[in-house]
Amino acid sequence: MKYIITLLFLFSISLNAQSVLNFDKRNVQCEDKWITYQMDKDSTYTFGFIYVDSQAGLTLNYEGKFKIDNDGNFIRLESTTDNEIGFMKVRLQPNRTAIAEIPDSKFNELKIEKTPDWLASYKTDENSVERLYRWGYLYNGWSECEKALTFLEKADIIDSNFKGLQTELAFSYNALGKYNKAEASLKKAIKNDPSDCYTLKELAYTYTKLLNLEKVSETYKLLKEICKTNEFIQETAYNLAYEYFKIKDKAKFKDWKTEAEKWSTSENQYTKNLNAMETELNK
Known part of the structure; x- marks a missing residue:
């Protein structure tokens, strides 16, 4: 009977938690938010x-633990030992672990403010092109390209010629399927720096998505002339070969397969894939 009562008690706590906490967010979606992780085995929440x-x-300022009582109140737990860490900063890697935002209505119970005082030191120059670009770059790196654009497009209004900005904008646009916008941004970037190999590689990719294979070929020639990064050149040739594979143009596929293979001294994922495509075409 005691075991059943314990289970019922834990189930009651779980229901109370579910009524106020929605574990439907990822850490990269929670900048400037109070969050909690799923309940621990001891019925506490970090x-x-x-x-x-x-x-x-991305950083977590760890604040401690709390419990939820039968009435749904959040009870913040005090440190029980001198060695227990009350506050610490944890560098986060973006992941898909489900976390919950803590509702504003629970801030008083946890003795926290919506905006911590210490956050001010991280909020300097929020509207500068440097900061907006940096935040866009970070969110692109976390595959949150739509969020990245909210910063990069503001930076574009301030200074469209800021170094790296147009290429970073194009990265977001490409990821979101806005290829015409990506092309426009990349052309601006190349005008400012005609020898930027990464930008040329991105432009070739954009033309591939726009199915303008002639432009891809032209950009490939530029890459060969200007760049020393074989991977960018091989990637572009590979993408062209793949497009001709999709339309079953054996002759052009073979030409671009040969080009792609020139840029690696040993087998890699590109050459493996190309060999598999060739086998499929020859069936």
């Missing part, structure tokens, strides 16, 4: 504040 450090990236 919580903290997620923010972005311009150098360290």
Whole structure:
């Protein structure tokens, strides 16, 4: 009977938690938010504040633990030993672990403010092109390209010629399937720096998505003339070979397969894939 009562008690706590906590967010979606992780085995919740450090990236300011009583109240737990850490900063890697935002209505119970005082030191120059670019770059790196655009497009209004900005914008646009916008941004970037190999590689990719294979070929020639990064050149040739594979143009596929293979001294994923495509075409 005692075992059943314990289970019912834990089930009651779980229901109370579910009524106020929705575990439907990822850490990269929670900048400047109070969050909590799923309930631990001891029926406690770990919580903290997620923010972005311009150098360290996504960071959790760990604040401690709390419990939820039968009435749904959040009870913040005090440190039980001198050795227990009350506050610490944890560098986060983006992941898909489901976390919950803590509702504003529970801030008083946890004795926290919506915006911690210490956050001000991380909020300097929020509207500068440098900061907007940095935040866009970070969010692109976390595959949150739509969020990245909210920063990069603001930066574009301030200074469209800021170094790296147009290429970073194009990365977002390409990821979101906005290829015409990506092309426009990349052309601006190349005008500012005609020898930027990464930008040329991105432009070739954009033309591939626009199915303008003639432009891809032209950009490939530029890459060969200007760049020493074989991977960019091989990637572009590979993408062309793949497009001709899709339309079953054996002659052009073979030409671009040969080009792609020139840029590696040993087998890699590109050459493996190309060999598999060739086998499929020859069936």
